[in-house]
Amino acid sequence: MKHEPGREATLNGGEIRTALVAPTPFFTEGGASSRILGEARGLRSLGATVRILTYPPGRNWPGLEILRPRASQRRMGIGFHPARILYDFELLKFLLALPMRSGEHLHVFLHEGAALGLLKGRLTQRSFLLDLQGSLVEEVGRTFRFAREGWLGGLARRIEIALERSASHVIVSSPGLLSAISARDRIPPDRLHFIPDGVATEDFTPSERQDPELRSRWRLQFGLTDDDVVAIYVGGLSPEQGINDLIRHAPKMIHECPKLCFLLFGVPTQLHRFEDYVAQIRRAGLGKRLQMPGPLHYEDLPLALGSSEIALTWKHSPPEEANGKIPHYMAAGLPSVALRLPASEYYLGHNGEFGGVLSQTVAEAVDAVVSLAGDRSQRLRLGRLARKSAEDRLSLKVAASEILRIYRELD
Numbered sequence: 001m002k003h004e005p006g007r008e009a010t011l012n013g014g015e016i017r018t019a020l021v022a023p024t025p026f027f028t029e030g031g032a033s034s035r036i037l038g039e040a041r042g043l044r045s046l047g048a049t050v051r052i053l054t055y056p057p058g059r060n061w062p063g064l065e066i067l068r069p070r071a072s073q074r075r076m077g078i079g080f081h082p083a084r085i086l087y088d089f090e091l092l093k094f095l096l097a098l099p100m101r102s103g104e105h106l107h108v109f110l111h112e113g114a115a116l117g118l119l120k121g122r123l124t125q126r127s128f129l130l131d132l133q134g135s136l137v138e139e140v141g142r143t144f145r146f147a148r149e150g151w152l153g154g155l156a157r158r159i160e161i162a163l164e165r166s167a168s169h170v171i172v173s174s175p176g177l178l179s180a181i182s183a184r185d186r187i188p189p190d191r192l193h194f195i196p197d198g199v200a201t202e203d204f205t206p207s208e209r210q211d212p213e214l215r216s217r218w219r220l221q222f223g224l225t226d227d228d229v230v231a232i233y234v235g236g237l238s239p240e241q242g243i244n245d246l247i248r249h250a251p252k253m254i255h256e257c258p259k260l261c262f263l264l265f266g267v268p269t270q271l272h273r274f275e276d277y278v279a280q281i282r283r284a285g286l287g288k289r290l291q292m293p294g295p296l297h298y299e300d301l302p303l304a305l306g307s308s309e310i311a312l313t314w315k316h317s318p319p320e321e322a323n324g325k326i327p328h329y330m331a332a333g334l335p336s337v338a339l340r341l342p343a344s345e346y347y348l349g350h351n352g353e354f355g356g357v358l359s360q361t362v363a364e365a366v367d368a369v370v371s372l373a374g375d376r377s378q379r380l381r382l383g384r385l386a387r388k389s390a391e392d393r394l395s396l397k398v399a400a401s402e403i404l405r406i407y408r409e410l411d
Contacts, residue, residue, distance in 0.1 A: 015103070016043075016046075016047065016048040016049065016103075016105075016404060016407065017048065017049045017050075017101050017102075017103055017104040017105065018043060018048055018049070018050055018051075018104060018105040018106075018107050018407065019051055019052075019053060019098075019100065019101075019104055019105070019106055019107065020036060020039070020040060020050060020051070020052045020053070020107050020108075020109070021053045021054075021091075021095060021106065021107070021108040021109065021113050021116055021117060021120075022036050022052055022053065022054040022055075022109045022110075022113070023054070023055065023084070023087070023088055023091055023108075023109065023110055023112040023113050023116065024036075024054065024055060024109065024110065025054070025055045025056075025057040025058040026052060026054040026055070026058045026066065027058050027059045027060070027061050027298070028057070028058055028059070029266070029267070029295050029296065029297065029298055030236070031133060031235070031236075031322065031324045031325070032109065032110065032133060033058075033298075034197070034298065034324050034328075035109075035131075035133060035173060035197050035322075035324055036052065036109060037061060037064075037298075038197065038198050038199065038200070038396050038399070039131070039198075039396075039399065039400065039403065040052060040064055041200060041396055042198060042395075042396030042397055042399050042400030042403075043400045043403065043404070044063075044064075045396065045397055045400065046397060046400050046401065046404060048400075048404065050064065050065065051065040051066070051067060052064060052065065052066045052067065053067050053068075053091065053094065053095055053098070054066060054067075054068055054091070055068065055069075055087045055090075055091060056068045056069055056070070056071045056087070056090070067094070067098070068094075069090040069091055069093065069094040071086075071087070071090045084112065088112050088115070088116070091116060092115075092116050092119065095116055095120050096119065096120060096123060100124055100126065105128075105129065105407045105410055106120060106121060106126050106127070106128035106129070106410075107128070107129045107131060107403075107407075108128055108129070108130055108131065108167075109130075109131045109132075109133075110131075110132065110133070110136075111132070111136035111160060111163050111164075112136075113130065113131075114128075114130050114163035114164065114166055114167060115163060117130065117166075117167065118163070118166045127167075127168035127410050128167055128168060128410075129167060129168065129169045129170075129171065129403075129406060129407070129410060130163075130164065130166075130167035130169070130170045130171065131170075131171045131173075132164070132170065132171065132172050132173070132177060132181075133172075133173050133174065133177075133321070133322045133324075134174070134177060134318070134320055134321040134322060135160065135177070135180070135318060135320045135321075136156070136159075136160045136163075137153065137156045137157050137160055138317075138318050138320065138321070140156065141153075142238075142240070142269070142271070161184060161185050164181060164185050164187065165185055165187065167191075168191065168409075168410055169191050169192075169193065169406050169409065169410065170187060170191060170192050170193065171193050171194075171195050171403070171406070172192070172193070172194055172195075173194075173195065173196060173197050173322040173324070173343075174194075174319075174320060174321060174322040174323075174342060174343045174346075175194060175342040175343065175345075175346050176318070176319035176320045176321070176341065176342035176343065177320040177321070177322070178192065178194045179319075179342070180319075180320045193402065193406060195399050195402055195403065196327070196346060196347070196393075196394065196399070197322060197324040197326075197327050197394070198327065198394045198395055198396040198398065198399040198400075199327040199328055199330070199331045199390055199394050199396070200331070200396055201331045201387070201390050201391050201394075201395070203302050203331070204302045204305065204306060204328070204331040204332045204333075205302065205306045205332070206306065206332060206333025206383065206384075206387045207305070207306050207307070207308060207309065207332055207333045207334055207383055208333060208380055208383060208384075209333075210306040210307055212226075214303060214306075214307070215306070215307040218303055218304065218307040219307060222263060222288065222291055222293065223288040224261060224288065227259060228259055228260075228261050229257065229259045229260045229261070229309045229310065229373045230261055230262075230263060230307065230308040230309050230310070231260060231261070231262050231263075231308070231309065231310040231311075231312055231337075231369060231373070232262075232263050232264075232265070232304065232305065232308040232310070232311055232312065232334075233246065233262070233263070233264045233265065233266070233311075233312040233313070234265045234266060234296055234301065234304070234305075234325055234328075235265075235266050235313070235325050236266055236267065236268070236269050237264070237266045237267060237268040237269070237272060237274070237277055237292075238268065238269040238271075238272055239272075240269075240315065240316065240317040241266075241313075241314070241315050241317070242312075242313070242314025242315055242316060242339065242362070243264060243277065243314075244280075245314050245362045245365075246262065246264065246312065246314060247264075247277070247280050247281060247284060247290070249362065249366045250262055250284060250286060250289075250290045251284055251285075251286060252366060253366055253369055253370050253373070254286060254289050254290070256370045257370050257373040257374050259373065260289070260369070260370070260373040261288065261289040261290070261291075262289065262290045262291070262312075263291050263292075263293065263304075263308070264290075264291070264292045264293075265292075265293060265294070265295065265296035265304070266294075266295060266296070267294070267295050274292075274294070277292055278292060301328060302332065305328065305329065305331075305332035305334055306332050306333075308332075308334060309334070309372075309373070309379055310334065310335060310336075310337060310369060310372050310373065310379065311325075311326075311329035311332075311334040311335065311336040311337070312336070312337055312338075312369070313325055313326060313329075313336060313337075313338045313339070313344065314337075314338070314339050314362065314365055315338070315339060315341065315344070316339050316341070317341075319341055319342050321341075321343065322343050323338075323341070323343040323344055323347070326338065326343070326344060326347040326348065326356075327347060327390060327394045329386065330347065330348075330354070330355055330356075330386035330387065330389060330390040330394070331387065331390045331394075332387075333383040333384065333386055333387035334383055334386060335355060335356055335357065335372055335378075335379050335382035335383050335386060336348060336355065336356035336357070336386065337356065337357050337359065337365055337368045337369050337372065338356055338357070338358055338359070338365075339358070339359055339360075339361075339362070339365060340358040340359060340360055344356075344358060345358060347389075347394075348386075349389075352382070353385070354385060354386065354389035354393075355382045355383065355384075355385035355386025355387070355388075355389055356382060356386065357372070357382075
């Protein structure tokens, strides 16, 4: 990503420094990692000096300073896992021992990060910025349902609110979470900010302009031809993400549009097994027309999306949650078929005017996929709208500029 002319001299030289505290395995193929990466790249493009403090597992990213505690690595998938508690403790010890640079801002992610930022902030007399993607109670509740109920659920919610109030400023990536925190926490509006997930559109070649040879070669590895209409999903594999619905309704959609095929990339969340999904797909008996190839590395995402025709996100999770996959779909010039939630409505527009189709029900989503699969001109029209909207509204630099403004209020 190129630097913005005229800004580097003003912000470089250590004038703007930030420590991004990420209690998650960075970098892995997940929504939290994608947002952290986007914000880090955006801040660096404006001349800020960035370092990321994160869990021991994960992959390094070229050009980023990533610091990790020295600790044994444990298997941990997407979502809440008890191993996170041990990693949080190790990250806390690492953070407390780490000297803060002069003028360095403390920018923490997730509710676990708020606890770390609170302790580090008191030790160093620094305020911190909290960056959220969803509800802690909802995430833990997917693994331990009792965490949402009774006195334990009430206690968890009070802890969640206290952590949010402990930050000097709070950033949220979802309109639904913005509304929820505004209603329950009574955080002053000047301390609560909505910054949607951004995307580096320059990393993506719109689907209609993809190199034909690259496109053909990518499809060939899945046994697909240039005539097939590829509907792609990339993300966590769970019922909340609509994966069960996609598999259940794929036979009907393929029956109505025989050229249609589905590629579902990702890894399961804690309560689900990849093998179970593979067995479910095998029972559907659709062969190459419905495949679940496994995880897709972020570096391979532009080619995968640019070689497809339709993007899918049938997410029906709580309205507070973000949906960071949609900006990437849009950057690739793909029309998205999404269930109507605050995040998907923000990105795609109330009536899909920014490049997608919003459905109230799964049945409507099924009809939308079939309709798009049979209408190339409509796919191209929506894809162009999506790409333009991503360029105009979802730039990493726009988000980074707003974050820098908030940093100045932390001083």
